Amino acid sequence: MDVAKTYDVAIVGYGPVGQALATLLGRQGLSVLVLEKRAVLYPLPRACHLDHEAMRILQAMGISEEIDAAMVPAREYLLLRSDMSVLSNLPRNWETPSGWEASYHFYQPEIEGIFDDTARSTPGVTVHQSTAARTVTDLGDRVALTVEGQDEPIIARYVIGADGANSLVREQIGIAREDLGFEATWVVVDVEMKEGSEAPNVPDTGQILDPLQPSHMAWLGGGHYRWEFMIVDGCDPVEAARPENVWPKLERWLTEDTATVLRSTAYTFRSLVATTFNRSRVLLAGDAAHLMPPFMGQGMVSGLRDAVTLSWILTMVLKGTAPMEFLNAYTESRKPHVTEYITESVRVGQMVCETDPVKASERDRKLETRTESSPPFQPRLGGGFVDGPLGGRLAVQPRISSRGGALLDDVLGHSFALLTLSPDLHADLSPTAGARLKQLGVSVAAIVTTTPVEEVTGVPILVEQGDRFGAWLGAVRGDWVLVRPDGYVFDAGAGTRSLEESIDTLHAYVTVCSSRLSENDDAARGRMAPSGVTVGS
């Protein structure tokens, strides 16, 4: 550890979110120091589900293919009666905007090694394990971090607490959490089948809605499975997780002859969100910023969303493109968005955890008679986009046939992007708009369905596979879209005039910063969606 050096960013915590942040920030050419109190990676599985959006983030880290090979698609989510008959099926086989499967399962130790190798091999990233952070002090223009067993502080321009639910960083800077009211203790059991044993009859994801014993089971790929059993009888959690109490619950599917229990532990699911994710030079990400019950499989995905959004916002601030107040854009974007996931996970959790037999029968009747399936849950960002039909939504990522079927982000890179349905729009832009696109590092491309289209100097013309992108933009009568580096739409519209206006708004948003837009640029402020979040305090 170089105590004479000022690091751009110090990250406390080296789970998947810390690893993703280190990789994404290092890839931007920043110097990143990671401090982790554990000597080795946490050896046991915790998360087990990623979605299409997480895969797009892994693309930005350069590891989507490798991780994809280590996971299995999770296409069914069954709500089951206690006799295992199906009450309702919530299939996850829809066509996603990101171009990946809707859901995947994995065995965390198998993928965390890939995250770790990638972070460590990223230039600019230094990882120190067995190093426990002790204090975090904001010095105004830098942050000092002390670690156990060392007198000299470590200095960084910004510090990120990715140090989990009991975050020391959050505690040190005094950020409180709001409780959204869910609490339930479950026993979580990870199992590996013994060589030669037959696979148990388990769906990709199954929730057993038995008021006497709400339970969860999932196939995590290969011989790995997870079961979870809610503690319903007031039993002591440590007792409930003991093998002698767990095996009887598993015997419907397994015996000690066919499977080994890798982990059995009691865990209390909660719903908490930090009041702000940024204060001065200190930021929070992942479980340090929010906790949700696991029923939608969105815990790790939400942490990865934090990583991708924070990394572009912090990079713009560190490189001087945006003022420091632009860090408020991180909380504005992420806090309301993750709060929606927490609220929805609590709703699903309350349905699953029902132990009152009368209410459970009522719930089952509603599920049995349900005719319409709900659309996939895809909330908008909390702020940082222009109000409109696509603003704040995930942008469609097409495959580009003219680049061997590569996904768009891999063709363009992971910066802001201006995508149009015709190259003419670029040709008509004013020099000021062109200069602003350059200043913000915006990649430009025209996405068409057929070749040939006349070349416009400097604008790549990309032919998409099928017409998903064209249809998506066409459905809102748009012919251009500005996409943020985290894959969410900043704005979409039609024609050069509205595009020029939107480039002005984007420029003002980043360089003036949303919280000061009113003083400087009323027009731009008027177009931005209100975030309704108080940040940084």
Ligand SMILES: O=C(O)CCc1cccc(O)c1
């Ligand atoms: O989303 C999935 O496929 C799994 C979500 C889930 C549900 C219940 C418990 C749990 O640990 C994960």
